[in-house]
Amino acid sequence: MSHFDLPAGYRFAGLASGIKKSGKLDMALISSAQPADCAGVFTQNRVIAAPLQITQPKIATGRCQAVLINSGNANACTGDAGLEVAQKTAELLAEELVLPEELVVVASTGVIGVQMPLAPFENGIPELVAALADDQVTAVAEAMMTTDAFSKLASARDEHQGTAYSILGLAKGAGMIHPNMATMLGFVLTDAAIAPVLLDTLLHRAVKKSFNSITVDGDTSTNDMVLLLANGANGGAPIEAGTAAAEQFSLHLERVLLDLAKMIVRDGEGATKLVEIRVTGATDEPSARTVAKSVATSSLVKTAFFGEDANWGRIIAAVGYSGIDVDQNRIDISFNQIPVARNGLTTGPELEAQATEILKLDDFVVNIDLNQGQSEASYYTSDLGYDYIRINADYRT
């Protein structure tokens, strides 16, 4: 039994198909009892993996019923042969589920530049379909993992006009020094009824405040995608754009995605801390985001977090090179509630010693007040320690 709020009308399956030499789970299926409305967000990388080339146009139609996922091989930089395999897997799954092929999408994550074999899918797809069950959602989350230390699930539950709905999110990805090539896959399922145009709006808004506040627009992998499916299986009235119900759904969606995004940061390869970089007092929200990103992605700041060193000099320098016009003599910096810099100057050794205690926590906030305006934004980052090197130096061996 799962302790998550499971939306109605979805079944799940995961198995070890052999793509991963370790014998771990590496193939998964999410299947809706009926065609779902859907929306997606995809990588902005110019190098696009084969599964994205198959999936992106299908999601654009706004309808989807089944998602096939594999880990261990990204099927990226695999040319026409890779595209053929991706296409063939979608066809095999459609046949097995007795669905129109255009309702079946595929996603891959793993090593780039290695040809994807078809055999694991020929054997795996019938097994997956046979194994589909309401309660196998954790198997799907596990089968998506690559360098992830743990699987990532989050959910929410509410009701609309007397009918309950659930939102369930599954994600894979590990934070890293900005996750520039860490494939991030996210699948969000709801049994509410919501039309594709509204889904698209809500998904983009929620992704901006979650997955795109731990990563960077241009810095996405060849395989990144987040899909949102709404199958209306709760039987309730549709949630309409511009209503309070849509805002309510939006808040739940944002919370589920932010929970998943924070898990990705916390699972930053080798990460031991989850740090929110909160920039306030900016002239506008994009400026606040740019400054927060600059600090959150600074390797020197992140190694200082690992060293539990309240090194606000590195933080203010990262503010300075963000490209945003700041006044160094107005910048305040604190760790949780402990100020370490006021008007760009140290608050002294006593407060810095208190701040050092904050850095020993697993979870804290760096507040940077630019004192220029009223806008704010947050980025979430991790510390940078030895394990990042260990995991990534040996990834393919």
Add this chain to the structure above:
Amino acid sequence: MSHFDLPAGYRFAGLASGIKKSGKLDMALISSAQPADCAGVFTQNRVIAAPLQITQPKIATGRCQAVLINSGNANACTGDAGLEVAQKTAELLAEELVLPEELVVVASTGVIGVQMPLAPFENGIPELVAALADDQVTAVAEAMMTTDAFSKLASARDEHQGTAYSILGLAKGAGMIHPNMATMLGFVLTDAAIAPVLLDTLLHRAVKKSFNSITVDGDTSTNDMVLLLANGANGGAPIEAGTAAAEQFSLHLERVLLDLAKMIVRDGEGATKLVEIRVTGATDEPSARTVAKSVATSSLVKTAFFGEDANWGRIIAAVGYSGIDVDQNRIDISFNQIPVARNGLTTGPELEAQATEILKLDDFVVNIDLNQGQSEASYYTSDLGYDYIRINADYRT
């Protein structure tokens, strides 16, 4: 005796003033026998250290005779008090050298946000002036070091209309994951006679191909500066703009700066390898630079170098997210002369095994041919290993 080509009319001194608790050299002086023409390149960080606020306007006048340098304290984020100390040190040095104060400039590197004491300068400056000597250049290079594992010197020698001239460069800095807050100081001295306007042109050109090909425009520290002094002490005819002699000088200057830049990369904190990322076949030079930078600054690519893994998938993904419009099906990648990807596809396990041998070298080239045009650019980077974390996690302790 130094084995470098020393330009005439310069004297040097270095000492341990006590700013560094370790007792290592931390204060240095370069003094010209006569006022030199000069040019400078300065940080683009919005947070600017006190010494830069003093030095930048003086260099803009085109004349300079003495440079005072300290390590151990950056005198950055130190407000009016820090500015006063920087100003006072320039005054003390001018007095001791019996020079107009406007010919004396200052440079600092070290920890940010700690007030700079005046006492080490009050004691150190008279000692430095008393110790000035032709052959103390290595003491200056050593006194500039912070996390540097070795001091950095390079030189060139040629003649102009029958009169010999030398170019001597001193630098400090360590590569890091793009050196976003590693202060880079560079001082280049020549005894040729060259007017400030030409010096400025030549310096900017040389910096672009050297120090700015290991770092990033916006990503500079609060304290970065490169100064070029030409004191004409060789007694020869001035080198004029638009002549073959100016081009010849320019080539020597570029070589000296590139030598220093490569030393900085090789001294990347914990670096074990020097890797040139050479992008060819780009539609224009800025595009080639952008792609090269994207690959050179990818932490995943750099950890793969550390792991000696010919992981071209991470390289092509970094090409893809560079923001430049590339065609993934036309990209060729090789390590030295060994091709690992052609038209975006693997060349097979045999060549990849050969490429893995290249990665065991201390020094190699990653060639990325976009096959779109005729332009090219290089960036220099290091691998990313455990020692980077060790050095930076404990920097202030």
